[in-house]
Amino acid sequence: MDDRLLALADQLLLIERELRLLGLWGEQRPAAEALASLEPFCVDTLMLEEWLQWIFLPRMKLIIESGADLPLTSGIRAIAEVVYASEGERVLALLGALGEFDRLIALTP
16 A cells, blocks of 8 residues: 555645635536536636646545555646735645645655
């Protein structure tokens, strides 16, 4: 078993927690067409927080639960820093959780 799995699962919970605390957690699922975008992070159809909630978190939870191969890299924090640049300190905890996820993914198992 990959030693990172428990730490990654914790980070996913922290990311969800921060999205909820920031009021960025949606109650209504986006349309199927929006979720089916072929663009990275669904940038043409979803806000970053929607992509995190409806695509990233469920997909990563499934990977962890099923024992599938983890991604080799992740650069979500860098994307979030651009998207939330005007939010300042308000999003620091979210950026920290995303950065820790990126760091854990980059570790060699």
